[in-house]
Amino acid sequence: PLSLVVTAFAPVTAARKTLTPQLRTDKGETDLLLIDLGRSQNRLGGSALAQVYNQLGNQAPDLDDPEDLKAFFAVIQGLNSEDKLLAYHDRSDGGLFATLAEMAFAGHTGLDIKLEMLAENADEALAALFSEELGAVIQVRQADTEFVLMQLAAAGLGECAQVIGRPEADDLLSFSLDGELLLQASRVDYLRRWSETSFRMQALRDNADCAQEEFDHLLDAKNPGLSPKVKFDLNEDLAAPYLKLSKRPKVAILREQGVNSHMETAAAFYRAGFDPIDVHMSDLLSGALSLANFRGLATCGGFSYGDVLGAGGGWAKSVLFHAQTRDAFAAFFEREDTFTLGICNGCQMLSQLKDLIPGADHWPRFVRNLSEQFEARVATVEIQKSKSILLAGMEGSRLPIAVSHGEGRAEFRDAEHLKITEQSGSVALRFVDNYGATTQSFPFNPNGSPAGITGLTSADGRATIMMPHPERVARTINNSWHPDSWGEQGPWQRLFANARKWVD
Known part of the structure; x- marks a missing residue:
């Protein structure tokens, strides 16, 4: 098929403003917002979900209105410059479910996700979770949620933005619709499933014992992650x-x-x-x-x-x-x-x-x-x-x-x-x-x-x-x-x- 590949470069004017998918648990009460540039169409053609069932699908996600993408970029840059965003992750392979799971993996947190604003029944919830439409999930302080929604609305994206849940201190990733639990498992369980394909490939290609060690470390739900301990005064400049x-x-x-x-x-x-x-x-x-x-x-x-x-x-x-x-x-x-x-x-x-x-x-x-x-x-x-x-x-x-x-x-x-x-x-x-x-x-x-x-x-x-x-x-x-x-x-x-x- 005919295709267009565009290569572009742009300066990063504020490298310290970089956002990552890591959910923050040290910033008080926070909300997770979905910005859905697909505007609830949830097209599943070509998705990972379709592939799992050996299907191609009828309609693939697309950018229907370039102005939405332009407005999205501008408002995200503005919110970030004002320190209103704690975490950011685009929606891509695996859809919203994978996006949220990866954010939880990075932050070592649980999730409480409510799908009422995205779906009316289980079939629609499935599409909402696994559609790979353009969009992103952002984490904001609850005190800033209203302001962020107002900014998105002012950019013409009010219908695209919904509060869908929040991080939890426990280790469970929970997805519910109208009070009914649709999916729930521990972060460790999902992380092991998410990592298993890479582990299998690594075990075949590399030292199998090392691959198994790395995979087994995922079982440690209490792993604190990188934990620096500086025993000298960082603010003292000897030079x-x-x-x-x-x-x-x-x-x-x-x-x-x-x-x-x-x-x-x-x-x-x-x-x-x-x-x-x-x-x-x-x-x-x-x-x-x-x-x-x-x-x-x-x-x-x-x-x-x-x-x-x-x-x-x-x-x-x-x-x-x-x-x-x-x-x-x-x-x-x-x-x-x-x-x-x-x-x-x-x-x-x-x-x-x-x-x-x-x-x-x-x-x-x-x-x-x-x-x-x-x-x-x-x-x-x-x-x-x-x-x-x-x-x-x-x-x-x-x-x-x-x-x-x-x-x-x-x-x-x-x-x-x-x-x-x-x-x-x-x-x-x-x-x-x-x-x-x-x-x-x-x-x-x-x-x-x-x-x-x-x-x-x-x-x-x-x-x-x-x-x-x-x-x-x-x-x-x-x-x-x-x-x-x-x-x-x-x-x-x-x-x-x-x-x-x-x-x-």
């Missing part, structure tokens, strides 16, 4: 005294072919009062730049040489097999006025240079994730008591952090090697679950590292390596989720500020 100085210490932001996290790393160091210098390995190999001119070295994340020869292997060998460059790195690591940070691919690379780094002989190597897949997730780590100068004062904090790697599992020679490493005090970071316990369970430990180990430091604390990406979440806005109480800078910016304080 503040250094930001106005005319001369900044130089840190080498080292990259190689395939490295892609150098910009975020440079930005984090700059905000901490450093002068970050873009250094490519070719600059060092040719002698155009020398590590002797730097106080800090950051080896960045990415996929150097496409992870041929193992993650970080090609990068490390470009140092080890070039005598002059090897000597330059060894001299830098020996200098007591320098620090080193290795992140992700840089961590893998530095672990293969451990013979050059004083006090790093106990570091493991990093191999393929236990899940047998590249893992890009948000995980929680607990900062351990160690000599790491970069993590000073952060001990005991449990912080969400970006994870993005395929070969991040720490592999020790044997159990004795692992024991010695733990006893040496060089373990800097461990993965923990949502209850704060050190874990090897997937996906809280996304790579399967023993004892949750995902960051280490050298004997004197000047060299620290870690598989997660602190530079990608150094600003609060860069986190996919964060507590409302966090300010401009996220807790991971403290790592870079610690480096600046130490250099002074």
Whole structure:
């Protein structure tokens, strides 16, 4: 069939105003409103419901009046700018039922949904729940409900907007019509059903045990989700005294072919009062730049040489097999006025240079994730008591952090090697679950590292390596989720500020 594909781009002028489907339970009494741009037609053609019954349907949803969509967009933008919206989710695959269920999954809440304004009988209720007409569900404070409805009416969408229910503190998702219960099950039950297809595919494609672990975690109805615990003052900016100085210490932001996290790393160091210098390995190999001119070295994340020869292997060998460059790195690591940070691919690379780094002989190597897949997730780590100068004062904090790697599992020679490493005090970071316990369970430990180990430091604390990406979440806005109480800078910016304080 003939089709038109339109690609468009638009600036996001207020990134902090982004709405998610997460239902909020910390904002007092709230209502859920359906904005139905299908204007109660509830056409089921081509819907997921029709597919389940091997049907195509007679009439598919359509945008009958473009002015409705234009007005809808404008009023939603206005309400959002006035902080009247707590959550938002479009109606799409699976219709209203799937939309509401997904919002409950994200918010860990129950639902009390009443369909009287959408249907007069069970057949109409079925269509209202599973039609995939254009529209959205929004969550608003009950104190704002009347105002929101008035704004929608003023935009010509009064007939499209209905209050359909509210979140509940229990774990039940309930749908009723005129007092008669049509559907009810626990959030966990619906979530397991919603996730089962993905689980089956994951079990066939990836490590089946990891897939089962992740699926089984859905049974925990009391799972608190991400639960950060910051053990230092987030509002204290250790780097503040250094930001106005005319001369900044130089840190080498080292990259190689395939490295892609150098910009975020440079930005984090700059905000901490450093002068970050873009250094490519070719600059060092040719002698155009020398590590002797730097106080800090950051080896960045990415996929150097496409992870041929193992993650970080090609990068490390470009140092080890070039005598002059090897000597330059060894001299830098020996200098007591320098620090080193290795992140992700840089961590893998530095672990293969451990013979050059004083006090790093106990570091493991990093191999393929236990899940047998590249893992890009948000995980929680607990900062351990160690000599790491970069993590000073952060001990005991449990912080969400970006994870993005395929070969991040720490592999020790044997159990004795692992024991010695733990006893040496060089373990800097461990993965923990949502209850704060050190874990090897997937996906809280996304790579399967023993004892949750995902960051280490050298004997004197000047060299620290870690598989997660602190530079990608150094600003609060860069986190996919964060507590409302966090300010401009996220807790991971403290790592870079610690480096600046130490250099002074």
